Amino acid sequence: MTVHLYNTLTRQKDEFIPIAPGRAGIYTCGPTIYNFAHIGNFRAYMFEDLLRRYLEFRGFAVKHIMNLTDVEDKLIRTCRETGESLKKITDFYAQAFFEDIDTLGILRAHEYPAATDHIPEMVDLIKKLRDKGHTYEEDGSIYFKLSTFPGYGALSRIQADALRAGASGRVDADEYEAEDARDFALWKAWDEEDGEVFWETELGKGRPGWHIECSAMSIKYLGPHFDIHCGGIDNMFPHHENEIAQAQCATGHPFVNYWLHCAHLMVDGRKMSKSLGNFYTLRDLIEKGLDPVAIRYTLLATHYRQPANFTFEAVEAAAQALCRIRDFRIRLAELDGDGDALADECSATESEFTHEMDDDLNISGALGVVFNFIRDVNKKIDAGVVGGDGAANALALLDRLDHVTGVFSPVAEDDVPQEILDQVAARQQARRDKEFAAADAIRDALAEQGWILEDTPDGARVKRA
RNA sequence: GGCGGCAUAGCCAAGUGGUAAGGCAGAGGCCUGCAAAGCCUUUAUUCCCCGGUUCGAAUCCGGGUGCCGCCUCCA
Numbered sequence A: 001m002t003v004h005l006y007n008t009l010t011r012q013k014d015e016f017i018p019i020a021p022g023r024a025g026i027y028t029c030g031p032t033i034y035n036f037a038h039i040g041n042f043r044a045y046m047f048e049d050l051l052r053r054y055l056e057f058r059g060f061a062v063k064h065i066m067n068l069t070d071v072e073d074k075l076i077r078t079c080r081e082t083g084e085s086l087k088k089i090t091d092f093y094a095q096a097f098f099e100d101i102d103t104l105g106i107l108r109a110h111e112y113p114a115a116t117d118h119i120p121e122m123v124d125l126i127k128k129l130r131d132k133g134h135t136y137e138e139d140g141s142i143y144f145k146l147s148t149f150p151g152y153g154a155l156s157r158i159q160a161d162a163l164r165a166g167a168s169g170r171v172d173a174d175e176y177e178a179e180d181a182r183d184f185a186l187w188k189a190w191d192e193e194d195g196e197v198f199w200e201t202e203l204g205k206g207r208p209g210w211h212i213e214c215s216a217m218s219i220k221y222l223g224p225h226f227d228i229h230c231g232g233i234d235n236m237f238p239h240h241e242n243e244i245a246q247a248q249c250a251t252g253h254p255f256v257n258y259w260l261h262c263a264h265l266m267v268d269g270r271k272m273s274k275s276l277g278n279f280y281t282l283r284d285l286i287e288k289g290l291d292p293v294a295i296r297y298t299l300l301a302t303h304y305r306q307p308a309n310f311t312f313e314a315v316e317a318a319a320q321a322l323c324r325i326r327d328f329r330i331r332l333a334e335l336d337g338d339g340d341a342l343a344d345e346c347s348a349t350e351s352e353f354t355h356e357m358d359d360d361l362n363i364s365g366a367l368g369v370v371f372n373f374i375r376d377v378n379k380k381i382d383a384g385v386v387g388g389d390g391a392a393n394a395l396a397l398l399d400r401l402d403h404v405t406g407v408f409s410p411v412a413e414d415d416v417p418q419e420i421l422d423q424v425a426a427r428q429q430a431r432r433d434k435e436f437a438a439a440d441a442i443r444d445a446l447a448e449q450g451w452i453l454e455d456t457p458d459g460a461r462v463k464r465a
Numbered sequence B: 001g002g003c004g005g006c007a008u009a010g011c012c013a014a015g016u017g018g019u020a021a022g023g024c025a026g027a028g029g030c031c032u033g034c035a036a037a038g039c040c041u042u043u044a045u046u047c048c049c050c051g052g053u054u055c056g057a058a059u060c061c062g063g064g065u066g067c068c069g070c071c072u073c074c075a
Helices: A039-057 A073-082 A086-103 A115-131 A210-222 A233-251 A282-287 A292-300 A312-333 A343-358 A363-382 A388-405 A418-432 A436-448
Strands: A004-007 A012-015 A023-028 A061-066 A135-138 A141-144 A184-189 A199-201 A204-208 A226-232 A256-262 A265-267 A308-310 A451-456 A459-464
Touching (some): A004 A256, A039 A061, A039 A086, A039 A256, A039 A292, A039 A388, A073 A086, A086 A282, A115 A141, A115 A184, A115 A210, A141 A233, A184 A233, A210 A233, A226 A233, A282 A292, A292 A312, A312 A388, A343 A363, A418 A451, A436 A451
Antiparallel strands (some): A141 A184, A451 A459
């Protein structure tokens, strides 16, 4: 079996065949850094993280590029409203973004190109389009002339005719300076609402349109033709469609082989919105005391093309599932001596896990495989047949699979304080003396201090609550 | 109005023609001084509703209902 991915271009699961053997170039649409990202945003970044991690697990050398949109209408409006400079705002929220993805254990992309650092690349791309007759100018702005690209709509399967201005009753053609409402801006001429936000270029005084940054930066870092482009389903049209038009018309090459789109996240069965009171940034959830790893698990555990429902109950369930994994690791770590090496169980689990993930990243199925493994091995541990080799093999397997999921890693081993150990010893003495009331009192006291005490055949074990 | 997606137990969620994974929660049991952890049993005769195709459908087709997305720079 090889990796298969659902490709929006073909509307089916296609075998992943990279352009360069053993390598995978991935471009993912990143955040507009004008406020804190919400958990819906992070679901998309989590999916992209899983994709990147899994391809690495499968032996591909992945190059992952994520852009930062740091010039755009909403940002300029924020500048106007707050009086802050563009750079001050974007620096602040870029920093917050990186803190958030670190909190969630999302691996850093290899590059985070920012739009404003790539104005020359965008200008070059627009000039190429202009030279080839794909653009026209209107009041100092430059537009892409959609009628020059017959392939438009291949990704979203939207008929260009259906987009005619006013057909939906929602498009007010008067707002468009473009000749045709379907055309989109490559370069926007400065107007006074833009304030200090402008660049003096060969194209005039102004700023880039939104779509051009992704074409310019993906081409710069991954080449004119690369493997995978990801984003939220809402970016499929028009953003990704426009990217294709720009890139293919400018370079003359096919642009991207696999387009992957992530479904949206709902909260409590409703779309997330501030007016419903179910809109959360990651920081909101952390403040409520939720465990970041449990949040990671929750965002990860639903297949990426499935609309997911985020609930606090689900995060609690995830936290309990993580406890199960943690306790399993603790049991394994305590084993030594001769016994079953678990060779069959480990290899079967890894192979089934891989089989599930090869099928368009079926993480739910893959997690099910791991929990079946945990149950089966627990059974063997109960039977007393697992030896040190088996434990080491099982832990090594979890570590390998943790590279994919990021939720199987051991909890940070903080040393148990001596005073806690003293209380554990005192309880053990009380138990030996059959003074169970005293022993229970000590156990309760430990619980209040945040430590769970469990008796095992080999003695007491303490762990953080 | 046009296009697209989704609907599986109390909650989260796999499964896309062959008789319902997994996690959490609940119930009973084993183990334990008691717990915890672990294990066992159990919890959807049924997969939004109504028809149809088929020997057989959660899975395919038609119709309906609900939710969600795109159709103006929202993951």
